[in-house]
Amino acid sequence: MSTAKARQILDMNAFDPRAGDAAASPLLRRRQENYGAASVLFYREPIEMARASGCWMEAADGTRYLDFYNNVPSVGHCHPRVVAAVSRQMATLNIHTRYLNPLIEDYLERLKGHLPAHLGNVVMTCSGSEANDLAMRIATRTTGASGFIVTETAYHGNTRAVTEISPSALKQGAPPPHVRTVPAPSRAAYGDDVAGGFAAAVAAAAAALAEDGHGVAALICDSIFSSDGVFADPPGFLAAAVAAVHGVGGLYVADEVQPGFARSGDAFWGFQRHGVAPDIVTMGKPMGNGYPLAGLAVRPELLTAFCEDVGYFNTFGGNPVACAAGLAVLEVIEESGLQANARDVGGYLGDRLRALSAHDPRITDVRGAGLFIGVDLGRADDPAVPDAALASAVINGLRDRRVLIGAAGRYGHTLKVRPPLCLSRDEADFFVEALADALAALPPG
């Protein structure tokens, strides 16, 4: 099975519209009729979802699920403070940023308080895709080069430009010649010297891009390598790769769309774990807790040069309602101590998962940072062999046990653990026990 195919089936555990819908519900039929081939639904029998609060989602039939999948409602589903802020601002003023508004600056200054001082300008967009698309253009303008280096199962978004640097989005074919991929920073790929091996791979990709005449515009990495399977350790491993790219004049873009906003526990951003200085930081998903808000922070001189050639304006990006949502999210993270909670409960959860793995050889690795954890599943008879079918069975077994989760990674055998940051220890226990029970119900071999 190709890795792309594995991801397609296993990350999504998706309803397959081609499998026939004789038994499809009227709602599912409407969905397929309206969405057509672009419909992507979780589970072979998709869930009709009705409401959500905190770490829990409730289906239309009343079943409640503990959400270990969704990293957008990061401070908790439908957090009342975010809802109130958005509702209030929507009733007051909802317009683009061509007028002055102190709320916008209040937000940006609070956001910049979490960022390195050298990233002094912020551009707000609607989606992480738009942010990464703009980051690519700024990198090309800055360097005069067109080449990009990404990991081999990376996902950075859905525009034409960004899809080219998102190998995991491709169902067939390969990225274009100006995009070079390197194996994700895993021990499987690089052995014990992840830092050195990853840096060498990045340097080789940079050399190849130079030789082909593309040059190196940027190394773009999701700072926790989410769709590659979650790789956070050892802390600092990214530094050598960043140095290699800087050494040939390329930029380093930290894609914080998935790890950003305190999820990794020890730091607010994933790149901080590695002690590196990005030229651009892109952000999105949890930024507005569901309100479409994303953006990038950049060294001002890069933005100044970019804006000499072409205007950039985003109609919805950073309007006062988006900023109200973003400000409420920062307030909740700070005032409720969610970064510390991600560290503490994430550490507890990791420990419990490692304890579980000691009793079940099919759990072959538990790794991550804070509340972003990858759990590898292997074959009982040969744990070194990734077992995507087992991951699929576990995902469905967890659904039956009221837990929502997905998989990721090159082989689709990594459970992607990323609950809301307000997760309690009791909820972590609920998950671990459900996982143990699901595994127990799946006889090895």
Next chain:
Amino acid sequence: MSTAKARQILDMNAFDPRAGDAAASPLLRRRQENYGAASVLFYREPIEMARASGCWMEAADGTRYLDFYNNVPSVGHCHPRVVAAVSRQMATLNIHTRYLNPLIEDYLERLKGHLPAHLGNVVMTCSGSEANDLAMRIATRTTGASGFIVTETAYHGNTRAVTEISPSALKQGAPPPHVRTVPAPSRAAYGDDVAGGFAAAVAAAAAALAEDGHGVAALICDSIFSSDGVFADPPGFLAAAVAAVHGVGGLYVADEVQPGFARSGDAFWGFQRHGVAPDIVTMGKPMGNGYPLAGLAVRPELLTAFCEDVGYFNTFGGNPVACAAGLAVLEVIEESGLQANARDVGGYLGDRLRALSAHDPRITDVRGAGLFIGVDLGRADDPAVPDAALASAVINGLRDRRVLIGAAGRYGHTLKVRPPLCLSRDEADFFVEALADALAALPPG
């Protein structure tokens, strides 16, 4: 002055950050510090805006402005029905579309009720830029060609791909070779036979793209040619150009981001004025009355083929909150008769503006459809000469008289009239009287 430069200065009438900010307010200084070179503000002394309702916006100093600029809050600023729908849904469930939810299908079916039956699938995005980016990719996948034809002052959005087909966004340089521009469908460019002249220009562009090996992926037109200066007449003029593109195997993409959702009065979409059948319709801005919601409708077979190669998923696109906003917008348009109001008040407004032009030779043309009207300004001593400086002075004069408006077009001399669709005749009168007064205060010559 280059046309790009003219647009930059005159469409925006922008605050110029390079002009020094000795007198800048503390808020303006914060803005410049946070946004850097990407800051785009209206007016040399930007307005701090505090709230808005219906057709009116209110500044922090209490000054109220009649909004003739903003086409996003199309059913009226902060419409209570949209606010209530968003607030309610945000407190209930705000998640991506990988779960089933009847609200999403209710919305899509109501939206499809306004679309031709052959456009059976809808893909929801956050922004018109994302929608046009995806439309370009579908066109390329469908045709195997990479060439695009657009008008010479077109604006279709801000991603890397879409900026390439947005000549008006360029501050210097020209679109890349796979993009061919044609003059906007004006009498100035094509004389009395706008249909024939525009079609011939499109056919010539298509031939040039074929000769250069790009082929024709699509003709993409804003159906009312907003940034070109608003060209709506004679109805039907687009048909010959669409036939020309279809004749060489290219698609026709109707960009309804600006004219769509009933603004043109006679029809719900701008393309309907021309009796043409788009292969793709893109939409955005007013779709959620300010909530980030956009998308495209497409022939299902095109989407099916596209999805064979690559997945498309948009995290925020069409989530239940966006759909609640979109549904409320459609309900308000339908139940409040806003399309009829756009036709009626727009017709009244056009008549009053033409009456004004009969007494002031500097108003050289009034044209448009419904509440999307272009008003050309020319020199008093030679009305055939576009007068961008006069447009700038009028925009500032109208600001002093409590009206917000902008300019567009190749020469920046076209006032772009596009108030909310709930505009009353009294408000239309207010605008016409303010315009007459502003012109009277500007001595000819």
